[in-house]
Amino acid sequence: MQDEKSQENLQDGLLGNFQAEMRDWLEANCPASMRDGSIADDDICWGGKDWVFTCDDQRDWLNRMAGRGLTVPTWPKEYGGAGLSRAEEKIFQSEMARINARPPLQSFGIWMLGPALLEFGTEEQKQALLPPIVRGEIRWCQGYSEPGAGSDLASVQTKCDDMGDHWLVQGQKIWTSYANKADWIFALVRTDREARKHLGISFVLIDMTSKGVSTKPIKLISGVSPFCETFFDQVKVPKEQVVGTVNRGWDVAKYLLTHERQMISSGGQGLGGGRPLGAILAENGGLDDATLRADALRTEVDALAIGLTLERYKDQAEAGQGVGDASAMLKYVGTELNKRRHELIMAAGGSDALEWPDGRAPLWLRTKANSIEGGTSEVMLSIISRRVLGLPG
Amino acid sequence: MLGDAARGFLDQAAPVAHLRGLRDAGQTHDPALWTQMADMGWAGVLIPESAGGSDMGHAAAGVLAHEMGKTLVNSPFLSSAVIAATALRQVSDARATEALKGIASGQVTYALAVDEGAKFAPDATAMQAHADGNGFRLNGTKKFVVDGGFADRILVLASTDNSQTLFDIPADRAGVTRQAQAMIDSRDAARITFDDVEATGADVLGTVDDAMTVLRPALEAGQAALAAELSGLAAGAFGMTVDYLKERQQFGVTIGSFQALQHRAAHLWSETEVTASAITNAGRALDETPDEATLAVSLAKARATGTAQLAVREGVQMHGGIGMTDEFDIGFFMKRARVSAEWLGDYGYHAETVARLRGF
Numbered sequence: 001m002q003d004e005k006s007q008e009n010l011q012d013g014l015l016g017n018f019q020a021e022m023r024d025w026l027e028a029n030c031p032a033s034m035r036d037g038s039i040a041d042d043d044i045c046w047g048g049k050d051w052v053f054t055c056d057d058q059r060d061w062l063n064r065m066a067g068r069g070l071t072v073p074t075w076p077k078e079y080g081g082a083g084l085s086r087a088e089e090k091i092f093q094s095e096m097a098r099i100n101a102r103p104p105l106q107s108f109g110i111w112m113l114g115p116a117l118l119e120f121g122t123e124e125q126k127q128a129l130l131p132p133i134v135r136g137e138i139r140w141c142q143g144y145s146e147p148g149a150g151s152d153l154a155s156v157q158t159k160c161d162d163m164g165d166h167w168l169v170q171g172q173k174i175w176t177s178y179a180n181k182a183d184w185i186f187a188l189v190r191t192d193r194e195a196r197k198h199l200g201i202s203f204v205l206i207d208m209t210s211k212g213v214s215t216k217p218i219k220l221i222s223g224v225s226p227f228c229e230t231f232f233d234q235v236k237v238p239k240e241q242v243v244g245t246v247n248r249g250w251d252v253a254k255y256l257l258t259h260e261r262q263m264i265s266s267g268g269q270g271l272g273g274g275r276p277l278g279a280i281l282a283e284n285g286g287l288d289d290a291t292l293r294a295d296a297l298r299t300e301v302d303a304l305a306i307g308l309t310l311e312r313y314k315d316q317a318e319a320g321q322g323v324g325d326a327s328a329m330l331k332y333v334g335t336e337l338n339k340r341r342h343e344l345i346m347a348a349g350g351s352d353a354l355e356w357p358d359g360r361a362p363l364w365l366r367t368k369a370n371s372i373e374g375g376t377s378e379v380m381l382s383i384i385s386r387r388v389l390g391l392p393g
Numbered sequence: 394m395l396g397d398a399a400r401g402f403l404d405q406a407a408p409v410a411h412l413r414g415l416r417d418a419g420q421t422h423d424p425a426l427w428t429q430m431a432d433m434g435w436a437g438v439l440i441p442e443s444a445g446g447s448d449m450g451h452a453a454a455g456v457l458a459h460e461m462g463k464t465l466v467n468s469p470f471l472s473s474a475v476i477a478a479t480a481l482r483q484v485s486d487a488r489a490t491e492a493l494k495g496i497a498s499g500q501v502t503y504a505l506a507v508d509e510g511a512k513f514a515p516d517a518t519a520m521q522a523h524a525d526g527n528g529f530r531l532n533g534t535k536k537f538v539v540d541g542g543f544a545d546r547i548l549v550l551a552s553t554d555n556s557q558t559l560f561d562i563p564a565d566r567a568g569v570t571r572q573a574q575a576m577i578d579s580r581d582a583a584r585i586t587f588d589d590v591e592a593t594g595a596d597v598l599g600t601v602d603d604a605m606t607v608l609r610p611a612l613e614a615g616q617a618a619l620a621a622e623l624s625g626l627a628a629g630a631f632g633m634t635v636d637y638l639k640e641r642q643q644f645g646v647t648i649g650s651f652q653a654l655q656h657r658a659a660h661l662w663s664e665t666e667v668t669a670s671a672i673t674n675a676g677r678a679l680d681e682t683p684d685e686a687t688l689a690v691s692l693a694k695a696r697a698t699g700t701a702q703l704a705v706r707e708g709v710q711m712h713g714g715i716g717m718t719d720e721f722d723i724g725f726f727m728k729r730a731r732v733s734a735e736w737l738g739d740y741g742y743h744a745e746t747v748a749r750l751r752g753f
Contacts, residue, residue: 278753287753297744300751304688305696308670329663382652384659389635391649391658 018088022095029064030101031057037100041224045105047136049183065104066135072110075118079126080134086318108177109133109140113186116203116256120244129205141208142260143173143187143230144253150175151379153188154197154250158232160189160204167191167204167237169212172229175373179215179228182208192247203249205241206232222365223356258323260374261331277303277341286348296348299340306333325387332380335370342367395453399460402433407466409629409722412579415467421573421581422543427468431499435470439478439614444490445497446478451614452676455621459672462625463632465729467580469502472540475618477503477548480559480611484599492546492561504544504564505615506535506585513738515550515557515608522551522558522592529553531560531568531590539736541583542573548611549587550604557604560596567591578728610683613690616737617675620690620697623733624672627665627697627704630726634658634708641713654711661707668693668700691738691746698740701730 034057045058053059065071068082073089075081084092114133117126132138149155158171169189179185185206192200206213212235217225244252277300278287287293313330317323342364346353353360371377386393407426415423430436438454440446454475461470473496481489495501507515520533531551541547549560564571568590574582599607635658638649648654671693678689705727709716716723734740
């Protein structure tokens with residue numbers, strides 16, 4: 001007991017030192033213009049070969065953070081991460097929030113491909129592909145959905161034939177986020193057309209500059225085009241660019257989807273710079289309406305509890321218990337919450353929020369995709385029903 | 394671990410059939426069951442070891458309350474072991490220590506008398522305690538005093554000259570009359586009338602005109618434990634319902650194969666998971682930062698109230714006709730959920746508290 005206590009004290013002391021170190025470092029290294037907490041599309045750095053920094057501060061902020069591995073705080077140091085524990089990461093995030101720092105970089109490499117490589121990649125793949133993600137040098141996109149494979153993702157038809165010394169890819173992807181701006185794509189393709197549908201899929205990495213790759217943006221109801229159609233016309237892909245075992249790409253995809261769901265589910269927390277809903281709505285007298293206020297109150301109660309749930313599952317994941325099928329629950333509750341928040345923000349804004357330049361409407365419209373992308377809410381509920389509750393599928 | 398041990402004991406000693414048995418016999422309390430719980434240290438879960446308690450803390454109290462909620466256990470756990478013990482613990486005199494010893498041993502039970510109207514509103518207390526010589530005279534009526542029908546002592550909130558004062562009064566004192574309330578959920582509750590009841594300075598818990606220093610922590614401990622009990626109730630009702638979805642056959646298939654029901658069940662499970670986080674958070678806040686636990690506690694009670702009510706509504710509907718029969722247990726869950734929704738503050742009361750602390 002005594003030992004445990006002193007161990008705890010030691011632990012607390014070390015974390016205290018870490019907090020002081022982070023505070024000093026961020027104070028010295030985060031440019032003033034990067035301290036507005038903005039997560040607006042125009043302010044976020046996505047990196048990549050063609051990235052044009054909005055200002056020198058954005059470039060410096062990325063380089064300084066990447067230099068310490070803090071663009072990916074919990075990745076192992078040998079691949080460019082900062083190697084932080086979950087407790088340290090919480091402190092780091094709270095120190096970032098304290099100075100209202102913008103995220104230095106966000107990307108599908110950080111959120112999705114990186115975690116998949118850390119789990120399934122060969123040592124060569126990790127060494128070659130992870131550090132450029134950390135530094136924001138290569139921008140990745142995700143090629144999962146196809147015109148005939150949306151919610152039913154495992155029915156992918158894009159062909160990937162073994163030509164002996166290379167693969168040959170033929171087919172089409174849809175809803176590829178930022179495919180027109182990405183350097184590389186990680187995609188699900190069919191390598192065995194005879195096998196049962198989950199078993200003939202592989203996870204391949206394709207250079208977007210390869211001959212035969214083309215993209216076409218899709219204009220959305222929010223007026224922007226974050227998604228593309230991506231076409232593969234007889235594209236040659238080197239043999240070593242498969243992650244995991246050939247024909248077992250579904251394992252990688254499933255693992256990755258849990259990461260994607262967590263990422264999307266946390267959207268409900270980061271809005272308005274993480275400010276409480278009440279504060280956002282109160283700005284223009286939005287809370288004077290009793291009906292709106294009552295709705296907002298319920299939403300705030302749910303938002304706080306959902307935030308605690310995300311933290312609880314992150315803690316579980318770090319304790320090695322995994323999140324597994326519960327990620328479907330996090331995705332479901334997080335995205336439905338996000339939609340509720342933006343409905344309230346629009347209602348509180350009244351006619352002021354209805355003009356495009358105001359900016360609230362595009363965000364509101366964008367949230368409608370949250371409960372569709374990465375698996376619809378209905379698919380999430382079916383996953384919970386079958387895998388968690390054991391109801392007959 | 395604690396939860397598993399509690400579950401093992403309660404499945405034997407207090408399944409839902411135990412509550413049904415009490416109700417059918419016209420009773421609300423089983424003293425022998427409470428003695429067994431006290432022997433396991435549950436009555437002293439929040440009482441220091443020096444006063445005979447097991448001092449396991451609020452998170453542990455929540456674990457026990459959650460398990461009790463699963464099978465709708467009637468016991469003075471919340472009133473005595475959580476609320477009264479937390480109140481007495483705020484006062485460090487010899488009399489309070491003796492009282493804590495009594496609770497921990499299971500020999501003495503308490504009830505908290507706050508409500509006067511149809512809603513929980515401690516600020517609106519009309520009951521008067523007039524100064525009279527060196528003491529007070531208490532006049533007024535309290536209702537929805539949970540466990541007040543059998544408790545040995547009553548913690549009663551009254552208005553005094555400048556504010557409010559909390560009194561600790563034996564239930565058999567002259568002028569105290571209690572009348573059992575026939576609650577829909579068969580939990581014990583009483584309407585208690587105080588007719589010129591004498592109280593001395595020694596009967597004041599804490600300080601005159603300062604009830605909240607003692608009462609606020611006690612209420613918050615009770616609200617958090619009640620939230621945990623409600624989350625257990627939701628889990629119990631949900632478990633019964635999912636089992637039923639897997640066994641009930643209609644149209645030649647189990648009804649759990651219908652997507653309309655699957656998605657509602659999955660939604661309900663998601664709600665129980667989100668609420669579980671709020672419950673854990675409240676227990677941790679009370680143990681680690683008790684002076685700043687109000688937001689966590691009100692969040693837990695609001696969420697648990699909402700989730701339990703959804704669980705029983707869906708539970709009855711998905712059971713169909715059998716869910717409407719007294720013979721089947723789901724109705725007991727529905728009635729207990731309604732009563733616990735009101736006790737110690739309803740959804741609106743706690744959501745307003747959250748709103749106030751979150752800048753609404």
